[in-house]
Amino acid sequence: MKISTWNVNSVNARLEVILNWFREERPDVCSLQELKCIDEKFPYEAFESLGYNIAVHGQKTYNGVAILSKYPLSDITKGLKGEDEDEQARYLEAVVDAPHPFRVTSIYLPNGNPIGTEKYSYKLRWIERLMARATQLLALEERTILSGDYNIIPEPVDCYNPAMWVDDALFQTEVRAAFRRFKNLGYSDAFDLMPPADNRYTFWDYQAGAWQKNEGIRIDHHLMSPQAADKLSAFTIHKATRGFATENAKASDHVPVSVEFNL
DNA sequence: ATGTCTCCACGTTGGAGA
Secondary structure, three states: OEEEEEEOOOOOOOHHHHHHHHHHHOOOEEEEEOOOOOHHHOOHHHHHOOOOEEEEEOOOOOOOEEEEEOOOEEEEEEOOOOOOOOOOOOEEEEEEOOOOOEEEEEEEOOOOOOOOOHHHHHHHHHHHHHHHHHHHHHHOOOOEEEEEEOOOOOOHHHEOOHHHHOOOHHHOHHHHHHHHHHHHHOOEEHHHHOOOOOOOOOEEOOHHHOOOOOOEEOOEEEEEOHHHHOOEEEEEEOHHHHHOOOOOOOOOOEOOEEEEEOO
């Protein structure tokens, strides 16, 4: 079972490079973030023709998350409890009805910049709402995987120059502590169990030649329940994807991150 | 290097968000 997560930065603008990657890697399940389209504009047919079942939680212009699966999806939940009238499409959860089922998510945690604003306090509140759901899910003792763009740099080593990130919402002490709390709760970061030897970054900014200079950060994560972590067999950051472009589509600023399980 | 990319608006360039 291969499960991937990818912030695609517009599923329609990026469609050609996304489909190329899917044809190459053939994930059983893939969470997408930053669709930047309403449900009706999601390119269903393109993914259905590759054999995927689709759950979409879209929104006009911003945010938007999806889950694609070669197995049927059930128990689909859009959004987190709380923050009434929260219209930001940032959370999607579903059960993958495979012979060994998985509960999977697509998480697009708020960026939160600049610090000291309502955007930052919204990020902190959103983390608490995710924490509440993660706590509930842990009690189910299922194979659960919380995948997505967390917009959290866990450790100084996870960015190219920590000094440059001290005033950024992705690297605040309380945000990093919150990421640790998920782990203390009982979730394992797939990266920690199988750190790649060559690269740890999952995002390179479009600006200032960040990709060319390899000035990246690690913000896309797979947090696994114990029942899932027991079966982890591989962890891959698809770094080369950051450099791929076609005639009709440029690269996302994030790359896909995959985990595999032997069941 | 306020450097790039995407989406949207009663559009034809500029603001917002990342």
